[in-house]
Amino acid sequence: MSRSLATRAPAKINLTLHVLGRRPDGYHTLESLVAFADVADDVQLVPGSRLSLQVRGPTAALAGNDADNLVLKAAHHLSERVEGLRVGAFHLAKRLPVAAGIGGGSSDAAAALRLLAQLNDLPLSHPSLREAARLTGADVPVCLDPRARMMRGIGEELGPALQISPLFAVLVNPRVLVETPAVFRALGLQPGQSLGGAAHPVLEMASAHSLLEILKTARNDLEPPALAIQPVIGAALELLARTEGCRLARMSGSGATVFGLYEDSRTAAEAVRAIAASKPDWWVEATSLR
Ligand SMILES: C[C@](O)(CO)[C@H](O)COP(=O)(O)OP(=O)(O)OC[C@H]1O[C@@H](n2ccc(N)nc2=O)[C@H](O)[C@@H]1O
Numbered sequence: 001m002s003r004s005l006a007t008r009a010p011a012k013i014n015l016t017l018h019v020l021g022r023r024p025d026g027y028h029t030l031e032s033l034v035a036f037a038d039v040a041d042d043v044q045l046v047p048g049s050r051l052s053l054q055v056r057g058p059t060a061a062l063a064g065n066d067a068d069n070l071v072l073k074a075a076h077h078l079s080e081r082v083e084g085l086r087v088g089a090f091h092l093a094k095r096l097p098v099a100a101g102i103g104g105g106s107s108d109a110a111a112a113l114r115l116l117a118q119l120n121d122l123p124l125s126h127p128s129l130r131e132a133a134r135l136t137g138a139d140v141p142v143c144l145d146p147r148a149r150m151m152r153g154i155g156e157e158l159g160p161a162l163q164i165s166p167l168f169a170v171l172v173n174p175r176v177l178v179e180t181p182a183v184f185r186a187l188g189l190q191p192g193q194s195l196g197g198a199a200h201p202v203l204e205m206a207s208a209h210s211l212l213e214i215l216k217t218a219r220n221d222l223e224p225p226a227l228a229i230q231p232v233i234g235a236a237l238e239l240l241a242r243t244e245g246c247r248l249a250r251m252s253g254s255g256a257t258v259f260g261l262y263e264d265s266r267t268a269a270e271a272v273r274a275i276a277a278s279k280p281d282w283w284v285e286a287t288s289l290r
Pocket residue numbers: 014017026027028029030032101103106136137138139140153154155180181184253254
């Protein structure tokens with residue numbers, strides 16, 4: 001019997017997210033510095049003759065039907081493109097919040113593609129793998145090789161991996177589901193409309209301190225429309241911003257997860273304690289981002 005393969009599916013954090021316009025097909029063009037957390041789902045693949053999926057874990061019930069899971073969607077896209085693809089039984093341990101702006105489903109799908117690549121001796125740069133990622137969702141390509149990098153276009157244009165100094169972060173999700181299409185719609189851009197405007201600030205990756213200063217000059221353009229849909233996101237941002245040592249509080253992706261950045265792990269851990277004490281039902285995690 002073949003050995004099972006396993007990988008982690010880390011949360012994706014949009015440290016910045018600038019919307020540049022809306023394409024005639026309705027998708028929005030973006031410029032985003034993406035990083036990855038050390039909180040993650042776990043994906044396992046037991047090689048076998050049939051493709052299947054079993055989802056367990058604290059947030060499994062929120063992830064929808066297994067048949068609609070992005071893990072299977074990605075695997076189907078790849079098997080349609082690679083003749084004789086070896087497959088098997090996927091096991092997903094789901095613990096990341098769902099519909100939360102941290103790309104949980106996208107990262108699971110990308111993890112599944114990595115495992116299929118490993119099983120079939122395909123390099124991560126294989127065109128069919130990249131195509132399967134792109135067809136599965138806008139955030140899947142950046143999650144294929146989960147290291148900090150710039151993401152452009154609608155998510156398919158990726159910059160080189162960036163050696164950023166790990167950032168000490170706190171992730172907060174007020175446990176409301178936010179659907180990505182609704183947030184983009186609430187921006188109110190017309191198909192074909194361009195916002196022009198300043199490109200992303202140049203990222204000098206000298207130190208965590210200078211990166212923080214650069215991040216402060218950027219923004220997440222999806223924050224205002226997401227807050228209009230779910231005002232509790234504003235409360236989460238305020239709570240983070242008020243914790244001692246918080247250098248920056250911002251929303252990730254289309255929300256509702258927000259992140260705070262801190263100078264060190266001690267102040268980050270202290271912030272987790274303070275927020276968890278006042279909001280015991282919220283998801284609050286200390287993590288490093290890289
Ligand atoms: C907001 C981000 O999380 C930032 O990283 C992503 O752009 C969203 O990526 P995603 O959730 O993988 O998005 P998809 O599942 O491909 O698309 C969901 C919906 O979001 C909108 N969408 C998504 C990506 C994009 N660049 N422009 C869009 O307008 C579209 O209405 C699309 O129908």
